[in-house]
Amino acid sequence: MRNPRIPQSHFTAPLNEILGTEANVRVLRELCRADSPMARTTIAERAGLSLPGTSAAVAKLQRSGIVEAVGAGTRQSFGFRHGHPLAPALRTLFLAETLRTDALHGELRSLLGSLSSTPRAAWIVESEAPDEPGAPLRLSVLGAARDLPELASAIQGAIGELGSRYDTTIEVRATTEADLATASPAEHAVMQGATPVFGPHPLTFIDGSADAHQTAGPKRATHADRDHQAALSAAWIADQLNRDPSLPKRARNWLVHRLHVASPREAAELDDWLHVLESSSIPRIQHLLLSPGERAVRLRQSNPFIPVLTDRERDLMRKAATG
Incomplete structure (x- = not known):
């Protein structure tokens, strides 16, 4: 890009510099998400950049x-300066970016689960080539060969309206287990x-452990299993609050x-949590997280602390929950 003909003050237009390149945005996104400063090598790995490119952006x-x-x-190491x-x-901008993606994935999950004939699995893959604005999202759908065309x-047909609301095009690609078994190393890397x-x-499905994963997955879990898992996660969060x-x-x-994108049913649960967080002390929040009461059991299923945990915190929580 050519240099602008008329310069602008950094004070009046600081975003020109802050968000001036894709590398800047990638680095800033990862630093904003992180719970502590990171070394250049860690930033480069998470942002998908070369080390020289990361150093220049930093x-x-x-x-x-x-x-x-x-x-x-x-x-x-380097960190996001929260006092700026x-x-x-x-932070709000990057959070909105994440919430938009999470909301789309959630609606796709609900839509696929509501079909009379559901796929064995479905996933979104990143583009193999550099993405461009307007490029479609690729939704791969796994099923039996005889059922795939109709599925x-x-x-x-069902996701057209969904794509319009999220200002994107969703392209469905049918896949069989035979396709996965014969995929090239490059295709494996994409997957x-x-x-x-x-x-x-x-x-x-490629390494032969699909059945084990499905058995352990949420579709086979009972309500008691989910309540128990939610209680273990909540116990870790209650301790983390200290x-x-x-x-x-x-x-x-x-x-x-x-709340801006939640369904009416979800919004009712989130409103309850919002009231708790705005009116309760940390000890009272901890009591709710650990309580065996009916309301606490229900609220733990929509625990708002889990989405804001860092990757490291989620790993620690999972390890604690699985013993």
Whole structure:
């Protein structure tokens, strides 16, 4: 891009520098999501960038004041500067991006589950080539060869309105287990990054563990199993509140944004949680998370703390929940 003919002040238009390149946005997104500063190599890995590209973006963002350095030398790391005047707006922007994706995946899951004949699995894969605005999302659907044409046609017809609401085109691709078994190494690499929206991950069908994954998956779990798992997760979060008192605020922010896209049924549960977080102390929130009462059991199924956990926190919670 050519240099602008008329320069603008960094004070009046700081986003020109902050969001000026895709690398800047990728780095800032990962730093905004992280719960602590990260080394350049970690940022590069999470953002999908080269180390030189990451270093250049970090330097620009640090110069703009939205990123700050911690430490020095080989141990230097970088974090999102929460005290920057535009930090709340940028956090909201990245959160809205995440919520839009989560909401679409949730609606796809509900739609696929409501069909008279459901697929064995469905997943969204990233484009093999650089994505362009307007490029379709690719929804791969797995089923028996004899049923796939009718199933794919039914799904494609049902998701048209969904694509319009999310301002995207969803392209359905029918897949059989035979297709997965004969996939090339390059196709395997693409599937590695697939996001399951219904059923297990596609690679479980390739390594022969699909049946085990389905048996352990949420479709076979009983209400008691789900309640028990939710209680274990809630117990970990209740303990985490002692170490991280910012969790209620993060959960409240997530609730406020989620309510804009929630169904009426979900909104009722989220409103209940919002009232709890706005009117209760941390000890009272912990009591609700641990309570065996009917209301607590119900609310744990829509626990707003889980979506705001970092990847590391989710891993710790899962390990605690599985012993």
